[in-house]
Amino acid sequence: MIPRPLLAALALLVGLLFLGSLLVGPAAVGPLDSLRALLLGGDGPLPLVMREVRLPRAILGLLVGASLGLGGAALQGYLRNPLAEPGLIGVGPSAALGAVVALQTGFALDFSLGLPAAALAGAGVAVALLLLLAGPRGSSMTLILAGIALSALAGALTSLVLNLSPNPFAATEIMFWLMGSLADRSFAHVWVAAPFVAAGAWAMLGLGRGLDALTLGEDAAASLGIALPRLRLRLVLGVAAAVGASTAVAGSVGFVGLVVPHLLRPLVGARPSALLPASALGGAAMVLAADIAVRLVLPGRGLQLGVLTALVGAPLFLHLIFRTRREFR
Amino acid sequence: MRLPAACLLLALAAPAAAPASTPAVTPPARVVSMNLCTDQLAMLLAAPGQLVSVSWLAQDPRSSAMAAEAATYPANRGLAEEVFLRRPDLVLAGTFTARASVGMLRRLGVPVLELPPALSFADARAQIAEVGAALGREAAAAALLARFDAALAAVPPPPATRPTAAIVGESGFAAGPESLSGAVLEAAGFANLLGPMGYETAARLPLEALVMGRPDLLVLPEPWPGWSQAEEFLRHPALAATGAELVLPDRNWVCPTLALFDNLDALVAVRQTLAR
Known part of the structure; x- marks a missing residue:
């Protein structure tokens, strides 16, 4: 049922972009030397750059992108609304708030899982609140208004926490938390995020059958043996774990979960079960591409990932609003 | 000099x-x-x-x-x-x-x-x-x-081959040769990593450039309370694997006072332990 050629093509694209991410950086070294240093090691600082700087960055691009693409596809499938995007409706910003609180209070340093757990809690509260407010059919108006309020509140509280920090640099990093970046991440960040992303992805990929049934309506889905409360719980936990952990290490990157499912939906025949794995790969490709672009377009200027994804995503979002508006008229 | x-x-x-x-x-x-x-x-x-x-x-x-x-x-x-x-x-x-x-x-x-x-x-x-x-x-x-x-005048003369060092601050902002801390570094017998790179007063060095430069010593600032991404840069494992690290208080070398020599003495002491 899952379109294998599409998934294979997407996997190939992700593979190429992963390779590209490994080969782009301020240290100008030839691609062959770089890969030799990565795989075989050797003397000098190059293996260190490849293995400790570029490899974790590329892996995180993969994890963060897959989380966001999958989160967007799962939320949109459940709410049957193409505007449900984790970053836009406040899930990412709430996860960032959880992460910032954990880091500034020292909670994240006391327990090794403190940081992802706090981000997960932030994201989980946001998803649960949105599902509660938007209702089972996910009306666009309520969803977007609730999302705007939640984003604004989480963003403001994040700024407040950073402004209150005794650390003079914290307040200058509001942009990182609200826009996201993968610059100078290490394997420590990969180990923090990977287990939660894996668990969240497993939870969301398992939603396929339920979301397919839900396209027929709640009653039809229930009659097909889908337990909606369990589906909902699995969705909340899956989105919270994957998006929460990604945000904890890379900040809140918007629009990935909007653009990717939108582009791939026609290619999978609008079936949520097929859209989920395709969006995971598509999201990874988009974030890896954006992370390559921030290093090529303005090297050394600290361009944030979310700037690029918003430049692509915001016009599309407006287009979608315009279309939904016509449909609901 | x-x-x-x-x-x-x-x-x-x-x-x-x-x-x-x-x-x-x-x-x-x-x-x-x-x-x-x-x-x-x-x-x-x-x-x-x-x-x-x-x-x-x-x-x-x-x-x-x-x-x-x-x-x-x-x-x-x-x-x-x-x-x-x-x-x-x-x-x-x-x-x-x-x-x-x-x-x-x-x-x-x-x-x-x-x-x-x-x-x-x-x-x-x-x-x-x-x-x-x-x-x-x-x-x-x-x-x-x-x-x-x-x-x-009491500072010991520099060695024949100077070890390289970089004064790296939060987010990778490093002091160049034409700065007070850069002058202290040079007087302590080190070669500033930024010198051959063409930077004068200060520069924001990418992590990769720092690692590729292989300084013998990284001079780091004292940590601040709370948490910041900017300081996370200084704790990156690739940096820790690059060279020896020395934490010196910034307050000693931002102003033209005798406190400059506290950092200078600490640098000289470390330079003498660095086998080269």
């Missing part, structure tokens, strides 16, 4: 000596300082009762090498209003601090002496002399300069 410094010294000594020989100018009686570095120079040089206020930063033990002494002065936050109400007959300010306040004080007719950041030992010596002259405390300035020169 010593010879040009000595020439500069002679050139600087001439104008500094000039006001001393014309005692017609009465020294200021109420001096307000509103910059961390002028605060410290004024505290070192002013006569008892001459300095009436220092900036709040001078009282912050993290930023100021003279926080304990600064605590005995009333603090100001660099606002023109509060400075003016202290009726100063001389205000000391930095060229980068509180521009609006300095402009307003000038319009109100208050004499303001502005000092740019010192970028070298020659700058440091010139500023000690300049503040001494402005306060009418040439003798105190000469005494401080004598201690400064004695400390500089």
